[in-house]
Amino acid sequence: xxxxxxxVADVETWEDMGPNGWPAVLDRVLGDNPGxxxxxxxxxxxxxxxxxxxxxxxxxxxxxxxxxxxMRMVKSPAEIEVMRTAxxxxxxxxxxxxxxxxxxxxxxxxxLAVINAGTREAAGFLTDKGWEAFVSPMIHNLQVMQSGSDxxxxxxxxxxxxxxxxxxxxxxxxxxxxxxxxxxxxxxxxFVSHVxxxxxxxxxxxxxxxxxxxxxxxxxVTAESVAEAANVVYRERGYETGxxxxxxxxxxxxxxxxLKTGDxxxxxxxxTFAVDGGISVDGQCGGRIGDSIVVTETGCExxxxxxxxxxxxxx
Numbered sequence: 001x002x003x004x005x006x007x008v009a010d011v012e013t014w015e016d017m018g019p020n021g022w023p024a025v026l027d028r029v030l031g032d033n034p035g036x037x038x039x040x041x042x043x044x045x046x047x048x049x050x051x052x053x054x055x056x057x058x059x060x061x062x063x064x065x066x067x068x069x070x071m072r073m074v075k076s077p078a079e080i081e082v083m084r085t086a087x088x089x090x091x092x093x094x095x096x097x098x099x100x101x102x103x104x105x106x107x108x109x110x111x112l113a114v115i116n117a118g119t120r121e122a123a124g125f126l127t128d129k130g131w132e133a134f135v136s137p138m139i140h141n142l143q144v145m146q147s148g149s150d151x152x153x154x155x156x157x158x159x160x161x162x163x164x165x166x167x168x169x170x171x172x173x174x175x176x177x178x179x180x181x182x183x184x185x186x187x188x189x190x191f192v193s194h195v196x197x198x199x200x201x202x203x204x205x206x207x208x209x210x211x212x213x214x215x216x217x218x219x220x221v222t223a224e225s226v227a228e229a230a231n232v233v234y235r236e237r238g239y240e241t242g243x244x245x246x247x248x249x250x251x252x253x254x255x256x257x258x259l260k261t262g263d264x265x266x267x268x269x270x271x272t273f274a275v276d277g278g279i280s281v282d283g284q285c286g287g288r289i290g291d292s293i294v295v296t297e298t299g300c301e302x303x304x305x306x307x308x309x310x311x312x313x314x315x
Contacts, residue, residue, distance in 0.1 A: 185274020210277030
């Protein structure tokens, strides 16, 4: 299966234990004097790192992540097309999320609707031929979702909580909107039946900040200048700025560069980002919106598409 899914000719297989356990495979592949070995320092499992310290203390472990980040920074046309498809799948997921919201409905029902709709949409882009035969359309991971005053938090999971009139409901698909290993960022906030003036102000500020950031994206500008465009809106409306406005997306959940103060990376065509607007009013509410974009020769284009406005359902 591995050979069918990669162009890499030299693939070593391993098992959890036994003659072909991973320690035996490492021992065989590296030999007695491995010299310099490239690793992703921040993600290498502790058990593997311990093996190197115990069995190959002479090995020079070099962090390859900075090189990998530079390689992943600009996407090819083929990669961008896969990410556009992921965006279509994410759109179907968000439509299902909105359709599942109603007074008295439990949060988990919306999460189930998201998984079902996304899986069906993804299946329509796959075949049972070649390496695609090993690609699952199943949408997985726990849905990031919170409602009511919990929208002042981030990354709570869908629960048995039932939705009440006026509840804001936040969906984040950052760990679910993906296709063929390429991952997007995509967030929306909905309101059940009606929205209060206070909650509307917060959400409209988040949308305005995100849109200011997206309007600033074009080749030649720095990542931090895009963040500053959003920060201007936050300050003008009386809110604190977040620690970042966006992040590079692709094969990893977090790539480089990031749209934040201090990141002076110059944007290039083919870079892809999740661009967010986010405000938290502790214990009360939040404002959230997020889209994925690709930098073009003249600006940027959306990879995700859903209404960018106050979203009130069931009124």
